[in-house]
Amino acid sequence: MSAAAAVSSTVRVDALTRRFDSFVAVDAISFEIRAGEIWGFLGPNGAGKSTTIRMLCGVLAPTSGSAEVLGYDVGRDPEDVKLRIGYMPQGSSLWDDLSVEEHLRFYCGMFDIYGPGEKRAVDRWMERLDLKKRRSQLAGTLSGGYRKRLALACTLLHDPKMIFLDEPTSGVDPLSRREFWDIIVGLAEEGTTVLVTTHYLDEAEHCNELALIYGGKIIARGTPENLKHAPGGGETIEIVSEHNVAILDAVESLPFVRSAGLYGSALHITVAHKEDAAQLKAAVSRLGISIASLEPVTPSLEDVFADLVRTP
């Protein structure tokens, strides 16, 4: 159970499964996370992301399979895991009637940080997450974004080696999201391993490794770059037109179109083979709708996931 230092993988998951009665929320997933990595966990609502994280943090018992975090088995030694990780749950984890500073002091107490160490930790994270001005404000009166900041600070006080962040940036404004990611990337550079879930695909680009979970199973994984080029030799075509929706309706059902969707002000259509691009062009011109441009592009992660989730 020891020898944490010798393990190069910080997290090792093997056929991890969780059922709720007969419903399988997480279905025999396996993966590894290397030390210092930012590992992104993506997937639609109800895919099983939070359930997986809860098992890895030792708060939810796995139905079967095993998982090791920092060298400790989460089923057998959950308390050893808890001592060394930070976990920011998806839902609210704050007491509305306690102030920012009281929260931070409370978690210092939980992790046996006291005296000058306590002051240092509290000041440091209030500073980094811009909470100083609100130190005596009650959590119940904080805005959504500041609640997230406080929750993140509570997670980091004890310098955990591994952190699990379940949708840390949901409800956070774009500018603050960038600050959050600066901190996350900074922590990873200092050697902290990060498992993060998000529904913002632009954020996923910060990850070293991504996994897409769907229906409790991991259906794709790789670096963001790999994932974009993986989909079976297909090609993504971007169409810019004033009549996006009409084009989308017309091409969606074509046999060689794997997926199609709006992407910003443009339309992204993924076809099964490179050769199909010409066919698509012909089909669109037959519609007689004026278009500004039609060009192959590097697919975005959204295109990839739309593709993966629609054609499992």
Added chain:
Amino acid sequence: MNWRRVWTIAVKEYTQFFRDHRTVISTMLMPLIQVLLYGYLSSDVKHQPTIVWDLSRTAESQQLLDAFTNSAYFDIRYRAHSMSDVVRHIDDDQALAGIVIPPDYAKLLHEKKSPEVMVGVDASDATAAQAALAAAGAVGSSVTQQLQIQQLKLEGAAPSGIGVDVRARAWYNPGLRQEVFIVPGVLALVLQFTMTFLSMSTIVRERELGTLEQLIVSPIRSSELMIGKMVPLVTIGYINVTMILLVAVFWFGVPVVGSVLLLYFTVLVFFFATLGLGTLVSTIAKTYIQAVQLIQLFLLPSMLLSGFIFPVDAMPKLMQVLSYFVPLTYFLTIVRGIIIKGIGVDYLWPQILMLLALGLAVFTTAVLRFQKRID
């Protein structure tokens, strides 16, 4: 046990409690209101119709009967001429109590022996019967005191009249009233209610708020979490006890005969048992409403079983056995013993030990039951 973590939890609980003014006010005032209500609403059990079969028919026996009358609990309405007279009056509900004075009553007194006077009380009205029995006992001891004082006078100690009178009154307990019996019982009942209700919400509230997950993922142990949450509740409990005692003494004039220190110590043992119970419920219930329902399943029977209303001795065997598992049973004996009778540890240690054992049992169960999981 990491006491720093226990203290961290306690500080959090104190802060949250005192920040919620409505809860503070209701936890402080509710017990007082209850004591006042019970104190006033308690049925009047004085002036019970009484039948007397006086076989002695002497000045001495008349003196004894006067003492019964003076206690205000006994209203001598009938004179009996046989034992069956006494029994019939009681069976017919014409009398609640029967007093039988033996023929050699005066003679034994002159021989400085102790004559036996029989007092029978109809126990179908338990509250009245309990009061009457206790009053009869008090009459007995007060008459004994009076006789002793008379002896002292006869033996020629030549006391100045007033001084002896004052001392005699101090021994005498004419104000033996219903509140004296009711108020210590209400103290116990109110404490049980407050402590179980406050502790019952501890874990459930965190579960409902979603903050339990964050607590579970921290390194705190179940026992640390639970003790930490109990510390502020003990403080609140002690504030309640003090306020109730002040009302008892200065409002109802119920004196605390025994040791207040012992009372405060045994209260702590009772807190441990009742807080443990509430915490156990808190670990079982999934929601606050469930916890309230669960605790009520316990509170009502415990009031009936504990001897608060019916004396335990008068209950069917099965009920008696059940009452051994109710902390309130022991605590009632303890508070009544200390406040009314003034008895100490030498008499009360079995009750104190049993209370401690029950407390340890429920607390351990709560700690073991509370897995640091959210399943």
